[in-house]
Amino acid sequence: MVSKEPLVVGKIKTLIFGAEGMLGTELCSVFPDAIKLKRNDGDISDRDKVIEIIKQNGPCVVINAAAYTAVDDCEDHQELAYEINGRAPGYIAEGCACVGAIFVHYSTDYIFDGREKTDNYRIIRTSWLYGVHGKNFVDTMLRLSGKMEKVKVVNDQFGKPTYAVDLARKTAEWIEYTPGIYHITNEGVCSWFEFASEIINNVIPCTSEEFPRKAKRPKYSVLVNTKTPPMRHWTDALTEYLHIRKTML
């Protein structure tokens, strides 16, 4: 699967959109020399600006970590969600095509669409992301655990938790691979309840019907990775994250 002429990742000019998000911040550590664009510097829903930025900077790789990720809010703001998550990656792909850059984009286990306006794309589908730089399930569990006697968590939706640090590191390795769609997550499958049980002690299982949400979640969104070497098990990554989090208090 590796392309004929491997890239030397540390030396290639890289541009990151969404540099302030949970994954974006980790990517900035992995690509310290990258051009790092926060939302104010590069709103991905502004087509002309996005293309202009890419043309002006002439990167070899453009990584899009920007997205509207609050899936329940997206239900209330569907046009905005479609603009940021649907059309905007197309604007970046257009810009990449102008300068011949590799386009790296993150998709999810909730949305399956690999069509882009460039052939030189790498789409990473990932799931259940957590890390120190953004709102996430692990932190929510820790917060609720201190406030509630018992925390109810659904036990009938299954997926693969993924540590943002592991995904950012893997992105750097994986840019060398041929264009296409890749599933990159930590190894292992669990339900949200099983995930929560590794974080806190006072958790009890419930069904999705007992815990209705605006955005419908898939019952089984396990991404099977067949193309890249597996990452560590999610419990090992979580142990590291919980340790790091403790040292930050």
Ligand SMILES: NC(=O)c1ccc[n+]([C@@H]2O[C@H](COP(=O)([O-])OP(=O)(O)OC[C@H]3O[C@@H](n4cnc5c(N)ncnc54)[C@H](OP(=O)(O)O)[C@@H]3O)[C@@H](O)[C@H]2O)c1
């Ligand atoms: N989180 C997950 O569980 C999960 C699961 C699967 C896949 N993913 C994918 O992984 C990628 C990174 O997710 P994440 O969890 O790191 O998200 P995040 O923490 O919410 O970060 C997204 C960043 O994008 C910025 N942004 C939003 N709209 C923008 C716009 N129009 N122009 C420029 N920047 C904009 C946000 O800025 P503001 O804070 O100002 O809005 C935020 O800094 C996304 O593609 C996401 O779909 C995430």
